[in-house]
Amino acid sequence: MRVHVDPSKCQGHNRCYALAPELFDVDDLGNAFELNDGVVPAGLEDKARLALANCPEFAISIEE
Amino acid sequence: MSETVYGPVTDWATDFDHGSPAYAANQHKIWDDLKSSGCPIAHTDRYGGTWLPLTHEMVHEIAYDTDHFSSEGPVVGQLKPSEVPDRIGAPIGPVPPISSDPPFHAEARRLLLPAFAPKMIDPWREEVVAICNELIDNMGTADHIDAALQYSQHIPVMVIARMLGLPVEDGDKFRGWVNLVLSGIGEERTEARMAQFEEFNAYLAFHVNDHIENPRDDLISFLLNAEIFGEKLSLEHTVGTVILLLIAGIDTTWSGIGSSLWHLAGNSVDRRRLVENPDMIPAAVEEFLRAYAPVTMARVVKEDMEFHGVEMKKEDWVLLPFPAANRDDNQFADAHIVQIDREANRHAAFGLGIHRCLGSNLARLEMNVAIEVFLKRFPDFSLDSSEVVTWSTGQVRGPRALPFVINARA
Numbered sequence: 001m002r003v004h005v006d007p008s009k010c011q012g013h014n015r016c017y018a019l020a021p022e023l024f025d026v027d028d029l030g031n032a033f034e035l036n037d038g039v040v041p042a043g044l045e046d047k048a049r050l051a052l053a054n055c056p057e058f059a060i061s062i063e064e
Numbered sequence: 065m066s067e068t069v070y071g072p073v074t075d076w077a078t079d080f081d082h083g084s085p086a087y088a089a090n091q092h093k094i095w096d097d098l099k100s101s102g103c104p105i106a107h108t109d110r111y112g113g114t115w116l117p118l119t120h121e122m123v124h125e126i127a128y129d130t131d132h133f134s135s136e137g138p139v140v141g142q143l144k145p146s147e148v149p150d151r152i153g154a155p156i157g158p159v160p161p162i163s164s165d166p167p168f169h170a171e172a173r174r175l176l177l178p179a180f181a182p183k184m185i186d187p188w189r190e191e192v193v194a195i196c197n198e199l200i201d202n203m204g205t206a207d208h209i210d211a212a213l214q215y216s217q218h219i220p221v222m223v224i225a226r227m228l229g230l231p232v233e234d235g236d237k238f239r240g241w242v243n244l245v246l247s248g249i250g251e252e253r254t255e256a257r258m259a260q261f262e263e264f265n266a267y268l269a270f271h272v273n274d275h276i277e278n279p280r281d282d283l284i285s286f287l288l289n290a291e292i293f294g295e296k297l298s299l300e301h302t303v304g305t306v307i308l309l310l311i312a313g314i315d316t317t318w319s320g321i322g323s324s325l326w327h328l329a330g331n332s333v334d335r336r337r338l339v340e341n342p343d344m345i346p347a348a349v350e351e352f353l354r355a356y357a358p359v360t361m362a363r364v365v366k367e368d369m370e371f372h373g374v375e376m377k378k379e380d381w382v383l384l385p386f387p388a389a390n391r392d393d394n395q396f397a398d399a400h401i402v403q404i405d406r407e408a409n410r411h412a413a414f415g416l417g418i419h420r421c422l423g424s425n426l427a428r429l430e431m432n433v434a435i436e437v438f439l440k441r442f443p444d445f446s447l448d449s450s451e452v453v454t455w456s457t458g459q460v461r462g463p464r465a466l467p468f469v470i471n472a473r474a
Contacts, residue, residue: 011420013411014182018346029174030181030425045360054350056416 001040002063009059016051016060023048032059037042046063068250069142070110077103081110082140082360082383088455092256092400101218105374106471111140111249115400120392121410122372123384126363127416133382135419139459140362141249148307152300159248159308160301161353162419174291176305176422179283180228181341185425188223192430195222208448211329211438212322214468219434220317223426228309229282232270237267242315247458266414268303281367283309309423316358317341317427317464320413321434323356324349327402327462329447333402339443342436348404349431354403354411357387360459361415387461404464407441 009053014031016037017024023042024032030052040048068083076094081087088093094403095118098106106116117123118156126133136154137145145151148158157163163170175460176182199215223234229237246259251257275284287302297305328335338345361384365376376382391399397408414421422426447453451467 011417012177012181012424013414013420014425017182026182028181028183029177050407054410056410056412056414057420058410 001045001048002038003034003040003051004038004063005034005060006059006061007031007033009057011059013056014030015054015056018043018052019054020047024051066251068110069252070250077101078108078440079105079110080106080108080116081250082116082247082385083458085457088457088461091387092391093342095385095391096400105372107374108344111142111381112144112379114140114375114383115371115376116328116383116385117259117372118385118392119394120389120390123386123389124416125381126382127361127384127419130418132366132369134165134366135163135169135361135363136165137364137381138361139246139249140383142253145364146379152304157304159303159311160379161422162308162312162353163304163308166418168179171303172305173418173422174249175287175292179286180422180425182425184443185429187428189227189429189433191438192433195219196434197441200384200437200441207470209468209470210466210467211325211445212318212463216321216325216434216440216463217315217318219321219430220427223312223430224310225285226245227328228306229275229280229284238310238314239462242311245311245402246315246460248325249458254444263380269308272303272306280315306416311418312421313426314328315425315460315462316421317423317430319358319456319460320353320356320431322428322463322466323358323461324352324431324435325468326447326453326466327352328435329445329466331402334402335439335444339439342439344405345436345439347406347409349400349428349435350409350411351404351406352431354390354396354406354409355413356462357390357413358460358462359413359421360385360387360461361419377469381415383459384415386415387466392460399428441474442468442470442472443474445470 003010012033012054017026025031065459068081073079073081093118100119103117107115126426134154154157155168155301161169163289164172182372203209221238222232225232244260291298363382365380369376393399448467448469453463454465456464
């Protein structure tokens with residue numbers, strides 16, 4: 001599984017970073033990006049889906 | 065609370081008044097009735113013409129459409145932006161960046177984003193914990209308290225005053241100006257009110273000048289040194305941003321904390337769950353933000369246009385009721401039920417699009433800590449049925465009187 005934050009949609013709500021800090025980080029402006037090229041380590045798939053389901057801007061996508 | 069200058073509302077679909085006490089008290093029912101009667105967008109001639117779209121889809125669409133909707137007037141007033149004397153117009157607006165439009169907006173916002181990013185806000189946690197505990201210590205051993213007057217209203221003021229570099233002891237003044245600017249939108253424009261605005265401006269001018277003469281490590285000094293497009297910010301820009309940070313950071317979070325505590329006072333099952341499982345508080349706070357989102361923003365129509373079958377006129381106001389979007393069944397399962405362990409929760413309490421609340425990380429920190437500390441110190445409390453809960457009017461909604469009985473303390 002891979003996750004991706006679309007930087008043109010992310011507005012820095014920081015929901016993904018709060019819910020899944022293993023998968024996402026934020027820059028100095030507070031905008032999010034995926035860690036590890038978006039590769040989701042085994043066992044963290046639910047956290048990736050949770051982050052997607054909580055992004056107000058629909059900025060996160062998942063490739064299964 | 066009194067009626068606005070426009071008098072009592074006769075019909076919510078064609079004559080609504082979002083500044084009226086009836087709207088503050090019954091807004092969830094008003095939205096439901098409007099939507100079930102086939103009216104997803106209400107209109108009023110009040111405030112010179114105002115629209116109220118109610119679905120998540122419409123609110124999302126308008127928030128994203130900066131080509132047709134300007135942020136020049138984020139708070140609906142009795143005067144249109146073009147009627148306000150000496151006003152700074154689009155794309156800057158009077159209180160940048162919340163009042164700014166692209167492309168100026170992005171630059172004005174980028175200046176401020178680092179100061180409110182998670183890595184700068186998280187270190188404030190201990191300070192907020194100390195503030196909350198001190199407020200509870202000050203309540204002594206009283207069994208009857210007012211959680212709005214003695215607790216929620218103080219927390220954001222003390223933090224933002226310190227961040228800006230304004231005297232913390234001026235909290236009462238700040239709250240007075242917040243009421244003036246936000247809750248009093250429908251009140252008569254009397255000389256006394258105008259004098260209060262004058263006093264606010266004089267206060268700001270004094271403190272900004274003091275920072276020019278005595279620079280220090282705070283946000284006002286930061287703004288005075290900041291540059292945009294290679295030049296120092298204008299004094300109007302600096303003062304406008306100070307007004308924004310002061311006003312926007314106060315009664316919004318005060319409302320969010322108050323509404324959350326109000327819910328917990330009336331729902332003992334939820335309260336007990338959080339007392340026993342404090343690690344559930346962050347998810348519960350998100351649900352309180354969804355169900356009781358305090359803030360509605362406004363936009364101004366740039367040119368005559370059609371929107372979902374209605375004819376909007378140039379300079380009409382359009383409200384963005386994020387609280388109504390958050391209760392849209394097409395976006396949220398069982399939107400009307402408060403589920404503190406809700407998993408999928410892409411609520412819009414902090415707005416959508418380029419104007420996402422700049423202070424959302426700070427607001428979330430304050431809400432989480434305020435609820436955590438309150439539940440720890442008062443594991444059992446309920447609404448005091450001999451007193452009345454009152455709600456603020458206007459575009460920021462939250463309890464302004466919150467009488468509680470404390471049944472247990474720790």
